[in-house]
Amino acid sequence: MKDKSSISPKTQFCALIGNPVGHSMSPAIHNAAFAATGQDFVYVACQVEDVAGALTGMRALGNFRGMSVTIPHKIEVMQHVDEISETDRAIGSINTVICDNGKLRGLGTDGPGALKALTDAGVDLTDKTVLMLGCGGASRAIAFTLANRSELAELVMLDIDKEFLQGLTSDLQQKTDKQISSAVMTESSIGAAMAKSDIIIQCTPVGMHPKENGTLVPAELFRAGQVVFDVVYNPLETRLLQEAKAAGCITISGVEMFINQAILQFEQFTGIDAPTEVMRNVVLKELGV
Template identity: 35%
Template sequence: MEKVYGVIGCPIAHSMSPEMHNDLFDFYQLQSRYHAFHIEPEKLSDAIKGFKAIGVSGFNVTVPHKIAILDLLDEVEAVALNIGAVNTVVNEEGRLVGYNTDGQGYIHSIKQKMNQSLEQSRVLLIGAGGAARAIYITLASIGVLNVDIVNRTKEKAVELIGSCQYKNSSTALTIKEVEQALGQYDLIINTTSIGMHPHVEESPISLENLSENTVVSDIIYNPLKTKLLKDAEQKGATIDNGIGMFVNQGALAFEKWTGIFPDTTRMETVVKKKLGG
């Protein structure tokens, strides 16, 4: 019998996950199919009960359901609880178990770009929203101590640092403070939507004082190269866009469902084709 997987969100028609996962199911000759399910927020509880009743094997969760779903699951992993959001659910013998693979997906991807240990790196995180929270808490959970946060509202950065249950040595900074001390960071991560299509001429910070030894990462993948990344490239820095995070969070979900860590190069090819090359 064919197993059913999927992604839930509202809206969800734009999701690239079905193409990515169904290509993998075909490639690994697994009798499984992945579908996109549009679920309105007020219908979430009924939908999860329905998934459980019909034995859906696993699913991804995207906006606006990542937080609300926590109360509807039988179990949630510790890191996802601290993040306060779930993006992957596994049906383990009738029990729905929640995970967050966003942060781990990012770490899998960025480690390939770093020329030193991530754990020993000085990291600057731009933003304090949901994506920043997943990345920050996951970094702290693997022992990355030095992660500073800059956010338009400094209080949100302070709140994020204070909510982390893992040991850290973090400071909430203003944009002015960050721009003056930019050269001290080994990795800079933009988690905001600044620079996303159609606002492609915007950048969250000035890179005037950037070191060429810094890796600059932007979790946006539309466009593939934001103004922030273009500016970093002109400074001679290594750059990284959001495709790696998206692909690797999906790969980790696939592994939790099937026991197979898939070919991420293949996944990336599918995503880039979907994005128009």
């Protein structure tokens, strides 16, 4: 965080909006990156229910540069920006808003961040069946990115919310050329999907601090060699990942996606290269590693 004495009317500020936001490490990671690169920026977390009001405030405040958007606002926020790329519009969710002289530009960094996490772990999606648990904003971004930028064989979607599930399934079927299947999330559907999936991506808040004991997948359903990626990053190793690792699975922590998407956001906020190692070290320190 910037020293209070160095904050001036010229200081640009960025914010995280969501509900809740108390668990977020975004302020720590971005403020450390601003300090390391000498940027006259500050970043704060704001619990927000009124998304339209928050975006109106962003337009009105001359030094409001950027906004990170988290649960549950990644879909609704699209209604209140001026410009979204065709790719992100097709995805149907964004997690970043940039303010250029009162004009709001929305984009997503979750999908590219998740794909990089998989690639960095040596995962080849070619001809693989990918199971995605949850159909919210992050899931939409990841699903569209994988469908458009890999040669996966099938994408299987599960969610307890039938409306979200049908909406995302229909969008993927219409806007991508991949095989898409879906089912309402139950013990039976999880079991059937796990039996045929090579890669499992957990895209719900289940297992997030402070409710670390939560998991959607019974431990006996894991098979050695499966790839299990949990987008939850606090704790660093969720119960899902612990049980998957014990079963011989390749595991990927959500911290990788979090760092990757934060790097992309920083570069959008500032226009300069991000101090990658500084940002990674801050996150790991916050997680007690």
